[in-house]
Amino acid sequence: MMNFILYSDIGESTIDKSLGLPEYSYYFVLKAFRTVLAELGTVTLVRHPETEVDPLFEECRQRGEECVFLSFSPPNKTQIDLECPTVSVFAWEYSNIPDEMWDDDIRNDWRVVFARHGRAITLSSYTARVVKEAMGAAFPVLAAPAPLWEQFAGARSRFGAKLPPGESVLQLRGTVIDSHLLGLSADGLIAHITFPEAEDEEELLSPPRAPAPEPASELPPQLAPEPQVQPESVAPAKNLRYRLAVTKRHLLTWYREALRDLLPLWLARAVAVSGRSGNAMARAIMGYERRTAPQLELPVEPPQSPALPPAQPEPPPVPVIEPGQVLEPEAVVNLDGVVYTSILSPKDGRKNWFDMVTAFCWTFRDVEDATLVLKMNERDLSRYHNTLLTLLSQLAPFKCRVLTLHAYLDDPTYEELIGATSYYVNTSLCEGLCLPLMEFMCCGKPVIAPQHTAMEDYIDDRAAFVIKSGLEHNVWPNDPRDLFRTLRYRLDWESICTAYKDSYRIAKQQPETYLEMSRHAMARLESFSSGAVVKEQLRSFFQQAGAAR
Template sequence: MLIIIHSETNQHTIERNLGRSEYSYYFVLKEYRPVLERLGRVVEVRDPQREVDALYLECVARGEPCVFLSFSPPHRTPVHLACPTLPVFAWEFSTIPNEPFAGEPRNDWRTVLQACGAAITHSGYTVDAVHQAMGTDYPIISVPAPVWDRFSARGTSAQAQPQTGPVRLTIKGLVADSRQLDLEAFGPVHLRRGKAIDFKAPVREQELVLDGVVYTSVFNPGDGRKNWEDMLSAFCVAFRDTEDATLVLKLTHHDAEEALGDILHHLYKNQSYRCRIVLIHGYLADADYERLVQATRYVVNTSYGEGQCLPLMEFMSCGKPAVAPRTTAMIDYLDEDNAFLVRTTDELTAWPHDPRKAYRTLRYITDWASVRDAYRASYEVARHDPQRYAQMSAHAVRSLQAFCSQAVAEQRLRDFLGRAQALCATAPAHTCGA
């Protein structure tokens, strides 16, 4: 079988696209690729309109099965190709878009899913939302990005060198440390004084030393779903008098000033606190990423919903328990044995790409006091209950192995792609993307 793959962001554009819409699909494609290469020949294309059907017709001529996996949300998936096309997409809301808007018929995802005939997503939550719109017999499968194998190996390496003191990282980029910043420079404009950050200064390498109980979150601060404001303010309150508690925010964004500006203002607003907040905007080599994992005791998420949440999956695969809500995709792999769970309530919201901002779905709001309490409880375990921490760590590894290992992904994809290919071979042409 020839498996054609495409993401709008690729290895040539990822640096400038960090933080932009749909950029994370490239990382999912990268994690899928080793598994797909066990199932067939894999060709990545940059221009589906020009390349996919040419490859497909070559396969037809020699009798080779062929499928196109479009790593994109349905409204950005082509539906007019002759080649059987499957969208591979993430989703974190209670309903899928089920009406056209903005003059684009594909904004009604039912139209695209019907045209494709089958789809792949990353959580049972999304499968349920699709079945609600398309019927329970619609062919869709959950295959999370298979990150476990790579990151569990990093966790094993880190555990082989247990943290016995400060961990040193080398970062090429910008590091903002609450203990070194003049926070008065980030207050309201009319009150600002002191030395601010020079975002136009040349990027340089610098050393970061981490110690104590470290909480880490990796996210795009421009993504409105991430709710970093609650993550930060609850941390400052929970550890207002705790010097050895550190929150590391590794920011994934193409623009340092845009990424840090609002967060720095919140550091100012949440004063005073003795805990430490570290913002990282820059590149971490693999060895330094491993050291960040080694230094981290808990991975944190306070988002309104997740399509799968790669950073959470990665750190938990390394044996780091979570502080997070058990909603959306996180239902599949979080429980009380591998995380300090945060309570949530649902709230009406709009689909993120709907310019009308019409309320058509639900998101999940974290209970701020629950976030604060989860921080405090997790700190007590890290400091005073090493046996429970070790049990939570081991359970995190096992849970993520069952959720997102390459073996699980390979088995699910092997069975599903065969069935999807058979479906497209027997269905009317318009059902399969032509």
């Protein structure tokens, strides 16, 4: 009897609050492996491995049963002093593993961790090769992807090997940023940098609304009347209120981008509270309260003889809503045309989403029915809102559509997004696995992606428009010294544009080619990430480890 103890730093109850945090995707990897491991033995989840694992191991030992602790974490965050046999299950996307110590933590040298554990499980053959290069060819390391195939059987039955729908509707809770509704202009960058606290400044700095479009003329073009010349918009007067508003916005941007994350939590909260109080005082001084409804003067009643008021029932208590319980606003998203989707953390530089967006807006600057959906995995909208709007303003004007979803998607909504998508897009500089890319391919979606690092296991030119790439120097992401010790990949930007053009042409003009790519994507993922395949890999790995002992 085999017993598996599983751990991930992020659990079921906190995943929706952990978007964008380091290693948040390890929860999804654990969730995928859990089902397969349950077919090989018993599975127990722990939250505090330093205190929970060894007692469970002792119970198994007394029953004469085997036990292993699988830590779905980077090696430098995995326990190395437990009695229970321990294996780190991890993703890694660089050309070598950290082999130096810093901050007086020996676990930062991954060779120490692997030597203590005696074996490892990686999520790609690329990472397995890197580990063997550091530990020796005989070191036992398994390359096993997250088994996702069976998880998307329902979505695959609805969307697989089918042409994407002409129109789709998504209903979600969150914030939607639609480039078609922003009035983007490189001359109005300041106008697009808005914050919730700056309601009055928005009126001062935002450009005037565009006039309503004239009804379409039924006359032929040569007989249609000449369009009326619209007067040029007048820039807002740079009076005192305008200058104060601009100053406030730049100060807020500087504080949020450069200082806030460095402050202790208690101090950041105190600054936020004091900022709101100061804002209210400033509004009063500047006379903003005059915009509120005037108070009616009621006639003064003559004094009455004192009398006890009749007893009134106490009002029901006002329910207190915790910050975590506040629901995001509901939003309806309409999608049509050729839809490209990518799911990423905007703070993760490896995702290289600037190249993705700039190539898209350049390639489709004159194409109205091309849409790029960016599903951002980040809790705080202010951490990328200004960056996104500035980038889009610099790229304007363009006729294509960039749609940003700042929301946590539950499983049904996520599957609807897959169904509405024509192509998944990945422009990463390196990947440890890329679960969303695999999930969309499981449902028959062709992709645009490079064929490097972990993606070399399942990306080929029959299911993907492959982006060209080449090596460049970089640093280990967990190394605070920022020393150039490793390599990653740089993408060919023109190759991204070519992939967009070719994929659009096939979606619009070659449906049979699209369906063939869809079928091959599913076949590729079934042979790579099905539960049956991964289960046999795990069974063989643990049997060999047991025989070695």
